[in-house]
Amino acid sequence: MSNLKINFAGIKSPNPFWLASAPPTNSGYQVMKAFDMGWGGAVWKTMGVPVVNVSSRYGAIDYRDSRMVGFNNIELITDRPLKDNLKEIEAVKRRFPDNPIIGSLMVESREEWHQIVRDVENAGVDGLELNFGCPHGMCERGMGSAVGQEPKLLELITSWVKEVARTPVIVKLTPNITDITDAARAANQGGADAISLINTIQSLMGVDIDRMVPYPVVDGKSTNGGYCGPAIKPIALNMVRNCAQLGAEKLPISGIGGIENWRDAVEYLLLGAETVQVCTAVMHYGFGIIRELLSGLDDYLKNKNIHDVSEIVGKAVANTTTWENLNLNYQVVAAIDNSKCIQCQLCYTACEDGAHQAIGLTENNRIPYIIEENCVGCNLCAIVCPVEDCISMVRKDQGQTPETWKDRLSAGNVPTSFNDPLAGGLGHHIPDPEDGIKKN
Amino acid sequence: MGDFNQPESKEDFLNNFQEVKPLMNSTEALYESARCLFCYDAPCITACPTEIDIPLFIRQINTNNITGASNTIYRSNWLGNICGQVCPTEVLCEGACVYNHQNVKPIEIGRLQSYATAQAIKSGQKLKKDAKKLNQSVAVVGAGPAGLSAACELSNIGYDVTILEARSMPSGLALHGVAPYKITNEQVLAEVEYLKQQFGFTIEYNHPIANSRDMAYLDDQFQAIFLGIGLGATRSLKLPGENLHGNWGAVEFIETLKISQHQLKVPQRVVVLGGGNTAMDAASECARMGAKQVILAYRKGLDQMGAYRFEYEMAKNAGVQSLWFVNPLEILGSERVEAVKFKKTRLENDKLAILDEEYTVPCDMVIRATGQSKQVNVFSLVEGIQYESDGGMSQGKLPFQTTNPKYFVAGDAFNGGLEVVNAVAEAKKAAVSIHQYLQDL
Structure with a gap:
């Protein structure tokens, strides 16, 4: 077995495969199960302000006979009580001390940020991820992508977090912005230790042409959601390499977007990501895909005679240039x-x-x-x-x-x-x- | 396979004759249609005698536009459902599928076609275009594939069409002559009923054209006559013993089987004479009816057989044995068939040489699958129909027109016996000729 261990901005992980902050990390039960099956780390489903969710939350696009090549959701952050989440984080950490848990957070005021950072760090998280990316629902309340789209605001809130954080801070970026490197630089300015990208892309998944309403339908109405799944990978890859080419301002990158198999993961690593986060593929096939991810990555490294996964990080960045070159x-x-x-x-x-x-x-x-x-x-x-x-x-x-x-x-x-x-x-x-x- | 018990009930019968190309469900249709490459100038279209735009209807199925898919099919082939099931797709559209070059399973075009058209039939989807009614009447003789195809096309143009059918049921060989594992009687009748409803032509059953008075009636009442009369009875081999009980012509045997189903009792040992597709069907059917020994006896070898290889394989899988290079000499027995006496043969420079060595196969039944006779009687009732020196019918000015300009012919009666789809294709073209003839009057 090759060495798949990764040190991501000071967060040690047994392998680069993390679960993204999303429904698969909604509970201790799920995260415990995932770690038991071999997942390296998990970004807990975003904790923060109280929310209410709607019924009918997901939409998907199929291509010919392929299900779910694209997927979107209008679900908000966790609707479970914070104390339940914290209790379960503690329980998972006790059982899996070597698997990092990252607490994804989203609140509004400086005081709230300070409080929630202390709460989740006390529960034993190994790092924090600031959700500045959610492009539906929460942004209407001035959070999520509403923050990620304003580099100044992103920088300010990051600095609030850094005032109290004892663990590495990852800023999760939204792709719903003209130039994602503006946001990446602002995260750096705010003192972030790493960035993760991309969050979902604002989308309408398609229209029910009989009822004449987009998917997903909530009592005859719909709204824009966050687009993810295999179809978004090319967009995410380009943004990852943009952030990987920031020179002195570059932060460690956790790559997200359409990762379903080991090949996808290797591509992200080659373009500069050090860990990858997976959600849609797990929502489609379950945690069991980790078997294929781990063996595929290991086989790839062995065939290339590479002993340590960190050696391939960024290997394709130098070969990615501008058209004029x-x-x-x-x-x-x-x-x-x-x-x-x-x-x-x-x-x-x-x-x-x-x-x-x-x-x-x-x-x-x-x-x-x-x-x-x-x-x-x-x-x-x-x-x-x-x-x-x-x-x-x-x-x-x-x-x-x-x-x-x-x-x-x-x-x-x-x-x-x-x-x-x-x-x-x-x-x-x-x-x-x-x-x-x-x-x- | 090859171990069938004699069917005692309709259920047994259907079990023994399970469909080779069963109806797809929507999931299977989605997966299968997704595989189609949408070839340019697709070879499957060229291979189809009715030139259905196959890539188009498959794409329509894939986008869940089943109405569009069945319209695409029916526009080219009025017997779309029947053809999807009974066509030898292995040597037509599916045989031409480019996946064959890649050793990938070709698209199941026939089953997709039946999938789409079955839904049109079930829902009674509108088929006939809104054409102005032309005040001319055309008679179609024979409600087989050719007659039905011509009737649909003519009705669609706007003619008043009456089909005169000698039997008490429609569809000709599609009903009476196609093996039950290819299509059920119910499926055949459902499509005919659908077409009748859609196009509004009438079928007069038990109305054979048997004599000059019948023909004079047609000539008097109709402006044009289409003869879709198929072929006649199985030809005699003029063997001693052909009159013994237990002698059958293949076409007559299959027809009886299709109508009587489990009520027909096939004895233990059967010999089928012939090497064509009808012989394969008859032999396979005997095996499925519970005969313990079915021997296919052919004058030449496997490579010379006229039957499609997949038809032969199907018979073999049903338990049929083969006897190559034997020429039937005599059917033995006192009252009933007891054996067939053959002489061995061999090929000498591609020519069949009959040897002196004799060979006797004991059996209880002999089926001659050795071709059908032409319907010379009916044609002789039409004034002015001329023949070429080779026995083929002379053509009038238009395609499928006889030398009596009012009479047109297509299908088995014209081509000497091909597939259902050939009859459908020819008859559609014949209908266009009829239209042109009547327009020019």
């Missing part, structure tokens, strides 16, 4: 492996209707061919092809010295008009518009 001399074209082609012609129609008309058909043979001079190397055909490794993108340039837009800009080597020979679109094959009309 991409090599314009790099050239790939599609190549079809005829022996693997199943003749569905999805590549043909995708390229024909959705890209650059660089795939042709021959009569009496359903296997398409690439028109190399039209191919811009966009990957679309390889993406739509249902057969693994049937279409590959083959490097065609002669390995010239890399030249980026930035290089060209500094050399004054950029097009100034669309007719400029340096412009990209010139010389690309474009069929006659009239040829688009079906001929009989």
Whole structure:
């Protein structure tokens, strides 16, 4: 077994897999069960001001035969009494002293923050997570994402917490903001020890087209909720790497958003997260997915000959850059492996209707061919092809010295008009518009 | 498999003839439809004689637009439900599915088709377009797949259609000739009833066209006549002993089985002569009726057999044994069939050579699945119908028009005996020809 132990901003965890603050961490029963099955840590369901929840709380989007590729909720923070939560935190800590419990918190005034920080730290939590991200219900009362969207306010409240906190403070960021790094910097300014992201994305899950009301329906009405699940991973990954590239202002990151299997987790770690938090996948499949997460991560590390999981953290960050730094001399074209082609012609129609008309058909043979001079190397055909490794993108340039837009800009080597020979679109094959009309 | 007891009740019968392609539930339909790749210029459409837009209806099922899906199907094939179940999809649409190139199970197109159309039938979904009524009447002879398809198409255009059916029940071979494990009588009748309700054509049962007076009536009362009369009785092999008790033609046997079900008693030992799909059905059915020994006897070998391989496998799985390279010589017995005497054969340069060695198989019943005769009698009643030198019917100006311009023919009577779906496809085109003929009058 590789070493999966992580020290996250001073919080020691047996592995990087934490349960996110959400329904799966609503009670000592659930957290105890999760730790017993192998979860590393748990962020307790947000404790704070008293709330009332509605009935009918979740909505989901299915894709074809896949259930719950996206999920949202309109549930608020815990509606259980604080003293019950604290009692159960103590009980879990007694039983699992090595598994970190993070207390997620959300209150309003400075006094309330001080009080609740003391209460949960007295119960034995290993860290605090400030919920500045909830984008539904609580934000209408000036909490959650209402705080996360105002960097100044976020910084102030973080500093209140830091006045009394004895354990590391993690600020949970909302993605419902133009630039998440503003919030990440403010957390740093406020004295936070780490950040976690992303919280859910404000969303309407879809509309019941017969009753004409969005999901989830509460007595004929609905409201916006928080979007999560596998579908949001790309958005979250980008925000994680943005925060990982903050240089001197960077804080340790706990990555959240659509993590369901070990691959997702590795991707987050490579982009700079040190722990990952999981919720939707557990709500779908239960705590048992930890078996696959742990074995998958371990196998990956073993296959890469890496002994310690912390070694992979941030390994893809340096390879993530801005567009202007991409090599314009790099050239790939599609190549079809005829022996693997199943003749569905999805590549043909995708390229024909959705890209650059660089795939042709021959009569009496359903296997398409690439028109190399039209191919811009966009990957679309390889993406739509249902057969693994049937279409590959083959490097065609002669390995010239890399030249980026930035290089060209500094050399004054950029097009100034669309007719400029340096412009990209010139010389690309474009069929006659009239040829688009079906001929009989 | 292969161990069936003689069915004593309707329930036993249905148990022995469990459907090969049972109706899907909505979950299975969702999963199966999700697998469809939505191919460009999809090969399944090309492989379908009725050219149903298969990727479209599958996508419609996947988005729970079942009304749209069944409309897509019916627009191309008026017997969408029956065809979904009885079509040899393994060699048509499903055989063309690109997943076959990947050794992935092809999409179960037939079952998806039946899934969508079964709901249309159940709900009585509107099918007929709002066409202006044309004041012309067309007679359709035969309420089989061809006749029904032509009747639907003509009614949809606006014609007043009357079907004249010799039997007391509709659907021709779809009801009387398709093996019960492919479709139940109830399912066939339900679709016909649905189509009748939707299109409003009338079916006059027990109305054979047997003589020139019958034909004169048609000629007098209708502006055009469609002959969907199928084929006649099983051809005789002219073997000594064909008149003994226990001799059956395959088509007659299957028809009796379909109607009598468990009341038909099949004896212990059966020999089925032939190597086509009808032979496979008859043999498989005998095994399922509890016969202890069913022998399929064919003049050539497995590779020369006309039957689809999956049909042969199905018969084999039901317990049918095969006897290759034997040519029937005589059916032995005093009053009842007691045995079949064969001569062994072999292929010499692809030609069948009959050897001297004889071979006798004891049995209680012989089924000839050796093709059906043409309906020459009916055609001879129509004035001016001409034939080509090869025996095929000469075509008039329009597709499926005979040399008597008022008469059109499609289906088995035209093609010599193909699948239900071919009859449906041809008859739809014939109906378009009829429309053109009547418009041009």
